[in-house]
Amino acid sequence: MRSDHDLIALLDRIDGRGYKAYKELEGSWTLGGFPFLIDHVQADPFASPTRVRVTLSPEASGLPESCCRSEPRALGTAAFLARSFAEAAAGRSQRRGTGGSGEIRMQHPGQVVLPQTAVMVDSDGSVEARFGVGLPARGRRVAARGAQPLLLEDCVDLIRDTLLASSYDDARLEEHAATNEDAEALRGMIGDLGLVAFVAEGALLPRRSGIDERPLESKETVAFVSPESLRHEVDLPNAGPVRGMAVPEGVTLIVGGGYHGKSTLLRALQAGVYNHPPGDGRELVISRDDTVKIRAEDGRSICAVDISPFIDGLPFGQDTQAFSTTNASGSTSQAAAIVEALEAGAQTLLVDEDTSATNFMIRDRRMQELVPQSSEPITPFVDRVASLHADLGINTVLVLGGSGDYLDVANLVIQMKDYAPTDVTLRARELAGQFPTGRAPEGGPARWPESCRRFRRSSIKTRRGKRAVHVKAPHTHTVTIGTESIDLAAVEQLVHRGQTRALGLALAQIATEDGSEEITIPETLDWIERTLATSGLDALTDWRFGDLMAFRRYELAMALNRLRSLRVD
Numbered sequence: 001m002r003s004d005h006d007l008i009a010l011l012d013r014i015d016g017r018g019y020k021a022y023k024e025l026e027g028s029w030t031l032g033g034f035p036f037l038i039d040h041v042q043a044d045p046f047a048s049p050t051r052v053r054v055t056l057s058p059e060a061s062g063l064p065e066s067c068c069r070s071e072p073r074a075l076g077t078a079a080f081l082a083r084s085f086a087e088a089a090a091g092r093s094q095r096r097g098t099g100g101s102g103e104i105r106m107q108h109p110g111q112v113v114l115p116q117t118a119v120m121v122d123s124d125g126s127v128e129a130r131f132g133v134g135l136p137a138r139g140r141r142v143a144a145r146g147a148q149p150l151l152l153e154d155c156v157d158l159i160r161d162t163l164l165a166s167s168y169d170d171a172r173l174e175e176h177a178a179t180n181e182d183a184e185a186l187r188g189m190i191g192d193l194g195l196v197a198f199v200a201e202g203a204l205l206p207r208r209s210g211i212d213e214r215p216l217e218s219k220e221t222v223a224f225v226s227p228e229s230l231r232h233e234v235d236l237p238n239a240g241p242v243r244g245m246a247v248p249e250g251v252t253l254i255v256g257g258g259y260h261g262k263s264t265l266l267r268a269l270q271a272g273v274y275n276h277p278p279g280d281g282r283e284l285v286i287s288r289d290d291t292v293k294i295r296a297e298d299g300r301s302i303c304a305v306d307i308s309p310f311i312d313g314l315p316f317g318q319d320t321q322a323f324s325t326t327n328a329s330g331s332t333s334q335a336a337a338i339v340e341a342l343e344a345g346a347q348t349l350l351v352d353e354d355t356s357a358t359n360f361m362i363r364d365r366r367m368q369e370l371v372p373q374s375s376e377p378i379t380p381f382v383d384r385v386a387s388l389h390a391d392l393g394i395n396t397v398l399v400l401g402g403s404g405d406y407l408d409v410a411n412l413v414i415q416m417k418d419y420a421p422t423d424v425t426l427r428a429r430e431l432a433g434q435f436p437t438g439r440a441p442e443g444g445p446a447r448w449p450e451s452c453r454r455f456r457r458s459s460i461k462t463r464r465g466k467r468a469v470h471v472k473a474p475h476t477h478t479v480t481i482g483t484e485s486i487d488l489a490a491v492e493q494l495v496h497r498g499q500t501r502a503l504g505l506a507l508a509q510i511a512t513e514d515g516s517e518e519i520t521i522p523e524t525l526d527w528i529e530r531t532l533a534t535s536g537l538d539a540l541t542d543w544r545f546g547d548l549m550a551f552r553r554y555e556l557a558m559a560l561n562r563l564r565s566l567r568v569d
Contacts, residue, residue, distance in 0.1 A: 002029045004152055015144035019044050022135050022142060032156030034060070039544055044140055045099030049132030053544060054159055058125035062165035065125070067177045072275075074121040076180025077173060079109045079277060082119035085129060085162040092154050093134075096146035100134035104154060107547045110496050111213040113180050113275040115550040117498075117537050119163070129163055130546025175278050178238035183275040185237050186286045193246065196348045196395045197269050197287040198234065200244035201226050204281030205261070205268040205419070213271075213495070215281040222261075222419040229423040230414075242284060245421060250411030251385050252397045253428075261419035262399045263352055269397060270350050270493055273552065292346040292554050294337050295355035296330035297490040303561070304568035306449040309384060310335035310360070313377045320377075326564065330357030331378055336561075342394065343452055343521055344557035349388075351381070352399040362403045365439040379443030382406055387446045405439060407432040452520040455560075459567035460511035469508045473501035481507055484565055491558045498549030503556045505540035505548070507563070518569060521560065525553040 002010075007029060014021040022041045029036040037053040068074040086108035096102030106129070107118040120128045133155065136146030161167050190198050199205075203224040206216040215221075224245070226232075232246035247269075254262045272287030304322040311332060312320050325332065334357050341349065353361060362380050363371075386409045388394040400406055407413065413428040414421050461482040464470035472480040476497045477488040481504060488494055506528050531539050537548040560566065 001035070002027070004031055007031060007151065008148060011142075011144035011147050014142050016138075017142050019135075019137055019140045019142060022050070022147075025050070025135075031152060032159070034156060034159050036151075036155075042135065045097065045101050045134065045137035047099075049100055049103055049105055049134045051544070051546065052131055052133050052155070053546075054127075054129045054131075054163070056127040056129075056159075056163060061125055061127045061163065063121065063125040063127070064165065064170060064173065067165075067173050068121050068123055068125050070181060071123075072181040072184040073177035074123060075115060076113055076176045076178075076275075076277070078116070078119045078121040078127075079113040079180070080173070080176035081121070081127065081129070081163055082106060082109050082116065083277070085119065085131065085158060088158055088162050089131065092158060096134075096136040096150060097143045098137040098139055101136040101143065101146060102150060103134035104131060104150075104158065105134075106131040107498055107549075109498075109549070111276055111280050112495055113183075113277055114496075114499075115537060117544075117548045118546045127163055129159070130544065132546070179278045179283050180275050182236040182238050182242075183283060183286060186234060186242075186284060187275075187289065189234055190246075190286060191288055193232070193234075194249050195232075195246050195288075196249055196252075196291065196397065197247040197272055198232070198244050198284070199224055199226070199247070199265075199268065200242055200284035201231075203244070203268070203283075203285050205264050205285070207267075215279070225420060227414070227421055227423040230412075230421075236284075239284075244284065247397065248412060249393075249395045250389055251395070251406075251409055252412045252414065253406055253410045254397065254399045254414050254416060255401065255424070255428075256416035258401065261416040262401065263354065264419065265414075265416060265421070266350055266352055266397065266399045271495070273493060274495065288348055289552070290345060290347040290554075291350060292341040292344075292348070293350045293492045294334065294341060295352070295490055295492070296357040296360065297333040297337065298328065298330050300328045300333050300487070300490070300562055301326050301564045301566070302328050302332065302336045303455075303566045304453055305336045305339050305561075307332060307335040307339055309443075309446045309448055310338070310379050310381070311377050312379070315377075322568075331360040333357075334360045334381075339449060340557060340561050341554060342392070343449070344525060344554050345522065346554060347393065348395040348397070350397050353402060354399070356381075362405050363439070363442065364403075364405065365437060368439055368442075373440075373442050376442075382409060383441050383443050384446055385409055391446065392448060404431070404435070405437050408437070452522050453568045454518045454520050455524075456567045456569065457511050457513075457515070457517055457519065459565050460507055460560075460563060461565050462508045462511050469512065471501070471504040471508050473497055473504050476500050479504040479507075479559060481511075481563070484563065486559055486562050488555075488559060488562065491555055491562075493552070494555050496549050498547050499551040499555065501545075502537055502540060502548040503551045503559050506551075506556055507559060509540055510560075521557060524560075525557060528556060529553055 067077040086106040089104040136143040226245035415424040
């Protein structure tokens, strides 16, 4: 294996040559006492950085056994190390020439703890870290004087300062491992307890902004306190007894005035499908993994979805049992989103009236009189939400501020005032009896789809120019497959670009994998889940990328369903 001295000699030899001379760096090295593998050297200083891997033995990493004795603990530790390296690298990087010269970049995991490929910790304490290095250039020529300190000083120092246990207090490492283990344990409990979510007392729910998921730092931030009637205590492996608000199965309404925290609570529940690191404020805000946020999405593509439980009798005899459109309305898109989520296996739906189609949610008595049911193809959600639970066991949590009609179908009503929750279920029932709406239920008994759609693998077009497979994720809510870009702006539970890139690679693998041309969507999702469970995220590509992060089957289904080239038979 080549050493520091070999690197210095090589750099001296290629100094001033064309940038492609850096290709000689590819392969295995021992630099600063650490094993480096340079997988791929960038083609020029403006291209994506050179890909580097570092592997540390258990003895080299020095991680305590407690940090990796279980998968949740290892994931919590890995996310902490990745966050530390990424933040330190951003401060260490300095411009050393043309383009991205001198950059050191690792994917930051953000405010979630998920399996990812930036840093991986094995059960024995070994560590693998993957990051990018912008090899220095003068114009498009090798700049050896910049490359030598970049690789032998900056990169080595970062490894020593952020990936070795000796750089941290043991209590800090234990906190990240234990916090993640507790969150995972709690998620495993709530289904057995008949709950859809749990919000620990003391949780801090508000975020800094719509694009910054870090906790809001303000004197006005209110720590969460559970209503007495919903308070439940759980016993966690590390934190011990923890009290919080238990959200039971059924139909739950979150009501209250504007700016009092309704949507903030719902957003915390939608983020609760993921674990969060210490200091996030939502460490023990946990939702079931099968929870999916539903919203309207004007203009999206829909392919052969049975939306007839919600919409039937469209003009000109348009088929709603296999409804297709390239330009969905708010109501048809929301209906399709629900049916697609159920097809993927969702058991809990989150709905906010602010992002819903009004005519899909409710038709009051006056509108029923003005436009009779015979002229209205939409069966509003208020007339289906109870059936979803009674017939299919599907739970729903809704944020509502403008329609009291849902009080008739709710099992639980939580009122938010000044960001504090109150159980007002009994009062809501009294008001429902005191002030009947007079509206008539619409739609009759629901006929829920019994079969799953079969789609053609070949309708996922992966080719772009000479490249048989082209996948790109420029940001969290866009992925390009072949020549088609999929708009994922309405897929709110995608929270990281690494997830988007990984699910894009999964779509490409679905298209190119040998097998039957036609396959059902659940079969495809099951296959991808099994593959990832067995082989990890590296199974999605032949290359060893450091920018992949785990996604759920529901977001993969949403991406597939928004593919405009999709063909269903």
